Each structure stands twice: as structure tokens, then as C-alpha cells.
Amino acid sequence: MATAGFTLTFWAWNLISPLSGDFKARLGLSSFQESLLVAVPVLVGSLGRVPAGALTDRFGARLMFPAVSALTVVPVLLLIPARDSYGAMLAVGFLLGLGGTTFAIGIPLVNSWFPPAKRGLALGVFGMGMGGVALSGYFTPRIAEHGKNLPFWLVAAALVVYSLLAAVLVTDHPDRRVPTASLARRLGRAGRLRVTWELSALYAIGFGGIVAFGVYLPTYLKTWYAMSPTEAGAKAAGFALVTVVFRPIGGWLSDRVHPALVTAAALLSAALLAIVQAFDPPLNPLGTVALLCMAAGLGTASGSVFALVSQVTPQAQVGSVTGIVGAMGGLGGFVPPLVMGAVYSARHSYSIGFMLLSDLALAGCVYAYGRMRIPRGEG
Numbered sequence: 001m002a003t004a005g006f007t008l009t010f011w012a013w014n015l016i017s018p019l020s021g022d023f024k025a026r027l028g029l030s031s032f033q034e035s036l037l038v039a040v041p042v043l044v045g046s047l048g049r050v051p052a053g054a055l056t057d058r059f060g061a062r063l064m065f066p067a068v069s070a071l072t073v074v075p076v077l078l079l080i081p082a083r084d085s086y087g088a089m090l091a092v093g094f095l096l097g098l099g100g101t102t103f104a105i106g107i108p109l110v111n112s113w114f115p116p117a118k119r120g121l122a123l124g125v126f127g128m129g130m131g132g133v134a135l136s137g138y139f140t141p142r143i144a145e146h147g148k149n150l151p152f153w154l155v156a157a158a159l160v161v162y163s164l165l166a167a168v169l170v171t172d173h174p175d176r177r178v179p180t181a182s183l184a185r186r187l188g189r190a191g192r193l194r195v196t197w198e199l200s201a202l203y204a205i206g207f208g209g210i211v212a213f214g215v216y217l218p219t220y221l222k223t224w225y226a227m228s229p230t231e232a233g234a235k236a237a238g239f240a241l242v243t244v245v246f247r248p249i250g251g252w253l254s255d256r257v258h259p260a261l262v263t264a265a266a267l268l269s270a271a272l273l274a275i276v277q278a279f280d281p282p283l284n285p286l287g288t289v290a291l292l293c294m295a296a297g298l299g300t301a302s303g304s305v306f307a308l309v310s311q312v313t314p315q316a317q318v319g320s321v322t323g324i325v326g327a328m329g330g331l332g333g334f335v336p337p338l339v340m341g342a343v344y345s346a347r348h349s350y351s352i353g354f355m356l357l358s359d360l361a362l363a364g365c366v367y368a369y370g371r372m373r374i375p376r377g378e379g
Helices: 002-013 017-027 031-047 049-059 061-082 086-113 116-144 150-169 183-191 194-225 229-254 259-278 283-312 315-347 351-371
Strands: none
Touching (some): 002 031, 002 061, 002 116, 002 150, 017 031, 017 086, 017 116, 017 194, 017 229, 031 049, 031 086, 031 194, 031 315, 049 061, 049 086, 049 315, 061 086, 061 150, 086 116, 086 283, 116 150, 116 194, 116 229, 116 283, 183 194, 183 315, 194 229, 194 259, 194 283, 194 315, 229 259, 229 283, 259 283, 283 315, 315 351
């Protein structure tokens, strides 16, 4: 149920990106304005994970999952009247960020139901819910061909059905410890943990890279490789699908090898492949291979980082720490689309953006290997 809810709300969270080309053409947007439109839900969904995680510690996923799913219906339906105004689209995109907060609800729920030796794989399976981005990228433009408002109606209906099912079927662990401290105190306590910010930085690179490519790859493929919106959406969905498949692999490997080592190796591979893509190779086959292998590295890293969270975070603080780490990961996905759009507008090239990704991934690799290989059970 957690994975299904995560998938569906992520689809809703990413509804604007696959249709951004249409919005750009109809509203006469610049590359930067288009990038801002697809990045706003990412920003709000990322920051919203901080209170969502802390509220899940307090009230449990049994309440939070159906509530957030039901509330996400509102901005999904508001996309219909807002689609002819750029200002209205930005405002609705702000509200649509609510769908991106369910990540911080599902992690503590799943974490509580599994023993430490199996949490890496379990959290990786839950993390496959980010495949909602792939589903949205592939299906949303195709559904829109049968009616411009049809994707919004279908996703809203699915959210209503899921929220009703979640209210009945989602169950918190009976031994879940309910914190008594205030929200501000719990967030402050989580924020004082050094490991919170170390994990945040690593997750900002791994998951941030996934989110950035999820929302910006269609634009990149349409602009640089002159693809049609449908073809670009399909290619971007393939990228997202690879990240989804490799996330549980990262968790599974982390149950057997220290997750810091898995993270370092995954980020190193992403760094090397970003360098390859910076030289603008032809899409078939070299560019496709580089992008898909980069997706595998980023997906593996995002799974291994949360396996590390489950090892070094006290159980009662998992929601709060998850919220902060998840927020930083989402913020890591907010900045790159803006940078890519701004750089392309100024230089008509994406190479600088890929080289920056390479630099960050390499820095994360060195830090994970040099500083995060703590013995299991510490922290």
C-alpha cells in the first residue's frame, strides 16, 4: 500500500513536466520560465517532506497517507482551469508539491515493519514508487491525446480511490513509539544530528539527480535532439524506469555490503557517465547508453543512502530525519533544471550542466567512502 500510494502521488506530482512543451508553446514561455514551471512542484514537495515526516512520527502513516492523497486531488483538478495562465499554473504547481511529501510518510512506515537486516531491500522496494515519474512521463502525454483534461481527471479519480483504500488498509506498527515533544523540538533534535546533514548531502546528489532528470529530460531531449514531445516522454520514462529498478538493488546490496561503499561506487559511475554526456555524443547508441547507465548509478545510490538512514537513525526519529533528508534530495532536483535552462538560454549548450553533475557526484563518492563507512549500529 505504501509503494502504491507513493507511485500514485508521484505521478500527480509530475503531471506538469510531460506537458511542459505544450504549455511553453501555448503560453509563449522562455526556456527558463518552462524550467521554473516544472521545478516549482519539486521545490514545494521537497520542503513539505520536513513537516510531513515529523507529523508522521506523531500521528502515524495510517492517518497521513490517506489525508495527503485526498488533499492532492485538489491541485490536480485545479490544473484544468489554470492551464491558460502562467501565473495560475505556478500557483497550482505550488499546491501540487503536496504530492511529493508522501516519501517522508512511507519511509518510517516501512522501516518500522522490517528488521534491520532486511530494511535495505524493503526500503528499496518502497522507493520504486518514484516510478510514478516514469509512468507520468510515458502515459500523461498519450492520455492527453484523447482529451487535454483527461490525465487530470484520471489521476484525481485514482487518488480518491487510493485514499479510501489507504484509510482501511494502511496499518502502523503496534509497537510504534509516539513522540511527545513538539514538532519544532523534534525537527530541531533531528537537525542537530550530524548524520542527518551528511545523508542529506548524499541524497541530494543521488535522488536529486533522478528528480532533475525526471522533470527536465523531456525538455533536454526535445531541445537538443529535436525529438517530438511523445518520443521525448517515452525516452525520459525509460530513464526513470531504470532508476526505479536499481533503487531496490541498491538497498539489497546494502544489506550485504556497507551502504557507504555501495553509495560511493554508484556515484562514481554516475560521475564518469555525466562526463561522457557532457561531450554531446549522438543519442544512438552512445548517448542512450550513457544516460541509462547514469540512471542505474543514481538509482542505486538513492537506495543505498536510505539503507544507511535506517542503520544510523534512532527509530523514533526516522520520520523527522527522513523528512529533512528527503527534502534535501528534492531540493537537489529543484536546482539543476533551473541551471540547465539558464545555461542553455545563455550558452546554447548543456555541457556545463553535465560537468557540474559530474563534479558533485565525484565529491559525494569521495565523502561516502572516506567518512561514512562507520560500523553498523553506530549513531
